[in-house]
Each structure stands twice: as C-alpha cells, then as structure tokens.
C-alpha cells in the first residue's frame with residue numbers, strides 16, 4: 622500500500638537495457654514517493670536516467686526489477702491492456718514536442734483524452750482550465766495556427782482535463798522561449814497549489830526546476846541528492862557538485 626497522501630511510490634527500481642557486454646544499467650535501485658499536491662522536478666546530467674525513470678513511473682517502459690505502486694496497484698504487475706487503461710484513466714502527459722493532433726482544433730484536442738477515457742468531465746472544469754491557461758480565444762484554432770507556447774498550453778489543458786492522479790511532464794519547456802516557459806510553468810504551479818494536482822517533471826533547466834516543491838537529482842542511475850524549496854542558484858550549485 623502507499624502511505625498517507627502518497628499517490629505513487631517507486632521502490633528499488635532497476636532498469637537494464639540490453640544484456641551481456643552491451644548491457645546498460647540505466648536505473649540502479651531508485652526509490653521515491655510522490656505525494657498528492659506536490660510538484661517534483663527530476664534533474665541530472667545527460668544519460669543519468671531521468672527519462673528512463675519517468676517512463677518507468679508512467680508505465681511506458683518495463684522495469685527490470687522493483688515495484689511502482691499507484692494507489693493500491695503495482696503497475697509492474699499489470700498486463701499491457703490494464704496498463705494502457707491505467708495510464709489513460711489516472712495519468713496525464715505533457716511532452717516537449719506538444720503532441721497535438723494537427724487536424725483537430727484546440728478544443729477538440731483538449732477534449733480528446735476525456736473522450737477516450739469515456740469520462741464525464743466535471744461541469745465547469747473545462748472552462749476553468751481554458752480560462753486559467755488563457756486559451757478562450759484560441760479554441761477553434763488548429764495547432765499550425767498557434768505559437769509553441771499556445772500549443773503547449775493546449776497540451777497541458779488536455780492532460781489536466783481528466784484530473785489525473787499524476788501529471789508527467791517531460792521537458793515541457795524544452796521547445797519554448799522564456800516567456801512561454803514561464804506561462805506554462807506558472808500554470809503547472811497553480812494546478813498544484815489550487816487544485817492539489819501532483820506533477821512530476823523532467824527538466825534540464827534550473828529555472829524550470831525552481832518552480833517545483835523539490836528536486837530529485839539522478840546521477841548514473843541513482844538518486845544522489847534531493848533539494849526542497851529549490852531556487853535557481855541552489856539547483857545550479859547542486860548540479861555543479863554532481864557534475865564535478
């Protein structure tokens with residue numbers, strides 16, 4: 622079981638790609654708990670295992686050993702079908718590359734995941750997030766008619782529409798300028814503060830990590846440091862220490 626307030630608990634997660642001489646130990650016993658209404662950033666040098674860890678947490682990659690519990694469920698024990706359902710029903714995703722469907726309008730893109738999940742969206746919730754993200758005037762636009770920042774705000778709205786237990790964001794500001802980045806990150810912060818959303822974000826950017834409540838630092842497939850209440854300077858300092 623997960624403990625009080627914990628929505629996700631990873632225990633001793635290991636991931637090895639390949640075998641024999643070519644084997645890569647991408648994760649070597651990573652344990653971490655994620656509580657409701659907390660914003661966690663995951664940082665670390667290139668190749669330290671950040672994406673692998675997030676993909677394992679999200680059930681997008683299969684662990685070699687260890688457990689990952691979402692509520693009462695150990696997702697490492699689920700069949701592919703059940704895992705797909707769990708992702709669809711209980712997780713949200715935002716990617717660096719927005720991943721919107723080009724033929725659909727902003728509104729259709731936002732409503733798509735809810736429709737796939739067969740969920741009734743709470744009355745008013747669609748309007749709340751559309752207004753909070755400043756998308757009211759863009760709802761009939763297709764992705765090609767929107768800026769990168771607008772597209773990412775649509776992707777965030779889509780991910781939040783079903784009120785997922787965990788929102789995963791993989792370098793969400795990697796393709797955005799600093800103003801658009803700040804808008805997206807401020808909204809993620811507000812979703813945590815105002816709606817108790819749980820957010821797990823992989824980033825290279827100390828300024829992005831500073832929006833989080835805590836930063837987990839990975840190096841060589843292990844969590845080597847953790848920083849609560851991060852500031853940009855403190856994140857830089859920890860990264861310098863890790864990178865030696």
Ligand SMILES: Nc1ncnc2c1ncn2[C@@H]1O[C@H](COP(=O)(O)OP(=O)(O)OP(=O)(O)O)[C@@H](O)[C@H]1O
Nearest residue numbers: 638639645647665666667668669670671672673674
């Ligand atoms: N599909 C794969 N097959 C083989 N090795 C892989 C695979 N995916 C990742 N790796 C290896 O696992 C290690 C961790 O990679 P991962 O992408 O998780 O790191 P990262 O911290 O996200 O890096 P970056 O910041 O560069 O995106 C690296 O050595 C990488 O080469």
